[in-house]
Amino acid sequence: xxxxxxxxxxxxxxxxxxxxxxxxxxxxxxxxxxxxxxxxxxxxxxxxxxxxxxxxxxxxxxxxxxxxxxxxxxxxxxxxxxxxxxxxxxxxxxxxxxxxxxxxxxxxxxxxxxxxxxxxxxxxxxxxxxxxxxxxxxxxxxxxxxxxxxxxxxxxxxxxxxxxxxxxxxxxxxxxxxxxxxx
Amino acid sequence: xxxxxxxxxxxxxxxxxxxxxxxxxxxxxxxxxxxxxxxxxxxxxxxxxxxxxxxxxxxxxxxxxxxxxxxxxxxxxxxxxxxxxxxxxxxxxxxxxxxxxxxxxxxxxxxxxxxxxxxxxxxxxxxxxxxxxxxxxxxxxxxxxxxxxxxxxxxxxxxxxxxxxxxxxxxxxxxxxxxxxxx
Numbered sequence: 001x002x003x004x005x006x007x008x009x010x011x012x013x014x015x016x017x018x019x020x021x022x023x024x025x026x027x028x029x030x031x032x033x034x035x036x037x038x039x040x041x042x043x044x045x046x047x048x049x050x051x052x053x054x055x056x057x058x059x060x061x062x063x064x065x066x067x068x069x070x071x072x073x074x075x076x077x078x079x080x081x082x083x084x085x086x087x088x089x090x091x092x093x094x095x096x097x098x099x100x101x102x103x104x105x106x107x108x109x110x111x112x113x114x115x116x117x118x119x120x121x122x123x124x125x126x127x128x129x130x131x132x133x134x135x136x137x138x139x140x141x142x143x144x145x146x147x148x149x150x151x152x153x154x155x156x157x158x159x160x161x162x163x164x165x166x167x168x169x170x171x172x173x174x175x176x177x178x179x180x181x182x183x
Numbered sequence: 184x185x186x187x188x189x190x191x192x193x194x195x196x197x198x199x200x201x202x203x204x205x206x207x208x209x210x211x212x213x214x215x216x217x218x219x220x221x222x223x224x225x226x227x228x229x230x231x232x233x234x235x236x237x238x239x240x241x242x243x244x245x246x247x248x249x250x251x252x253x254x255x256x257x258x259x260x261x262x263x264x265x266x267x268x269x270x271x272x273x274x275x276x277x278x279x280x281x282x283x284x285x286x287x288x289x290x291x292x293x294x295x296x297x298x299x300x301x302x303x304x305x306x307x308x309x310x311x312x313x314x315x316x317x318x319x320x321x322x323x324x325x326x327x328x329x330x331x332x333x334x335x336x337x338x339x340x341x342x343x344x345x346x347x348x349x350x351x352x353x354x355x356x357x358x359x360x361x362x363x364x365x366x
Contacts, residue, residue, distance in 0.1 A: 012352035015219055017200005036198055039222040041234055041316055049232070049318070051224055082365060129312075133224055135232070137316065154351045166349075168337045168362065169195035177360020179351065182265060 002144045005118070009153045010143035011040035013072055013118040014048065016157065016176075018164035021071040021084060022050065023102075025110040026061035030102050032094040032113065033058035034085030036167040038070070046140040048120060054134055057090040062136060066124040067108040071116035072155075075163040075175050080115075107141040117162050118145040118155060185327045188301070192336045193326035194223035196255055196301040197231065199340065199359075201347035204254040204267060205233065206285070208293040209244035213285050215277040215296065216241035217268030219350040221253065229323040231303060236317055240273040245319060249307040250291040254299035255338075258346040258358050263298075290324040300345050301328040301338060 005013065014020065020038055024031045038050035048070065052059050062068045073081050080098045087094070095102050095113075102111030105121045112119045122138035129135040149155060149162035156162050157176040166174040188196065197203065203221055207214045221233035231253065235242050245251045256264050263281045270277070278285050278296075285294030288304045295302045305321035312318040332338060332345035339345050340359040349357040 009352070016349035016351050016357055017222075037222040037224065039200075039220045039232070039234065041220065041318060047316070049222070051222065078365070133230070133320065135224060135320075137318075152353075152355075154353065154355050157351065157357050166199035166359065168199050168340065169192070170335075170337065171365045172335075172337050172362060173365065174199055174340050174359040174362045176349065176357040179355060179357045182261070182354045182356065 001147045003147045003150065005143035005145050005150065007046055007140065007143060008044055010046045010120055010140045011043060011048065012154055013120060013143060013145060014038055014070065015040055017166055018072055019081060019167050020050065021073055021081060021113055021116060022052065022058060023069045023071060023110045023113055024058050024061035024065065026065055029093055030095055030111050031058055031061050031089035032084045034081050041137060047137065048122060048140055049135055049137045051134050052136055057088050062124060063127060063130050067110055068122050068136065069105055069108065069110045069112055070120040070122060071113040072118040073116045073165060074161055075165060077115060078165055078173065081165060112144065117149055119143065184330045186330045186333065188326035188328050188333065190229055190323065190326060191227055193229045193303055193323045194226060194231065195337055196303060196326060196328060197221055197253065198223055200349055201255055202264060202350050203233065204256055204264060204296055204299060205235065205241060206252045206254060206293045206296055207241050207244035207248065209248055212276055213278055213294050214241055214244050214272035215267045215283065217264050224320065230320065231305060231323055232318055232320045234317050235319055240271050245307060246310060246313050250293055251305050252288055252291065252293045252295055253303040253305060254296040255301040256299045256348060257344055258348060260298060261348055261356065264348060295327065300332055302326065
């Protein structure tokens with residue numbers, strides 16, 4: 001079950017640098033792209049930025065609609081994450097192609113990807129930065145996390161179902177091992 | 184021993200979302216701040232972005248000089264990383280205070296932090312984005328990594344000396360466990 005994450009804590013879903021799946025909705029259908037380059041930008045209102053190359057169909061989708069969803073996949077989705085990053089969505093529906101389930105977002109038109117651990121519904125703030133640097137700077141309008149993997153206002157990335165994916169470059173990926181609380 | 188990393192592979196040092204120590208040099212002395220929010224932005228020329236709050240002394244240092252170094256600390260530096268993020272460098276020298284060693288960079292005035300695993304020498308590209316969003320977008324001029332922890336053009340974050348620090352929010356930190364190569 002997905003629960004709402006307080007907006008001021010929304011950034012914590014990507015604070016530790018995971019690979020994300022960005023979903024968009026353009027010309028009547030959804031699309032997905034895999035993105036390693038992303039970071040929080042502000043707490044209140046919460047902002048986030050990610051980089052999507054201008055040779056991706058998602059670049060066009062989001063530049064033209066101003067809306068996207070950041071979905072945080074767990075390790076079990078690694079194969080689909082790589083698949084989503086390997087083909088263009090210009091002529092295929094990646095949800096159908098790779099067996100992912102779109103569910104309605106609450107504030108934007110692009111769907112959440114049900115199989116992911118957490119989600120940020122985003123509204124683009126600066127189209128010019130997308131055009132000049134491929135940077136999609138956005139406000140977070142709503143945030144969601146799987147109830148069993150979000151406690152004490154953080155993702156439980158040490159749990160096997162919530163281990164996030166961290167891209168080291170090329171075909172190398174790291175996953176969280178231990179988590180510590182510094183007193 | 185530190186070796187130069189090919190500039191086109193420089194982004195890989197932060198591709199997986201580690202906490203960084205940002206060093207600067209202003210008014211005759213160096214400063215350090217701890218930053219969780221950072222991401223690569225481009226490959227060639229390589230660009231990177233990080234977020235430094237405008238209430239930090241480092242914000243002023245870098246806005247006024249246009250230069251900084253991204254240093255990537257390993258897990259053994261966690262205590263110093265938290266200390267560097269807990270006090271202002273306006274009136275103290277954090278290198279001396281926390282027992283860190285400045286060594287000369289090759290292209291910029293801010294020093295590298297010797298105890299870190301890797302380094303990116305950076306030149307600020309857009310002062311206006313720092314002022315408006317606290318985003319420091321920069322070109323990477325030179326990149327370094329500890330020879331024993333950089334192989335096949337990636338950081339060996341699965342090795343105990345090169346485990347990077349990933350901030351989950353509050354006082355929670357994750358560290359890389361296993362790394363896999365997807366064939």
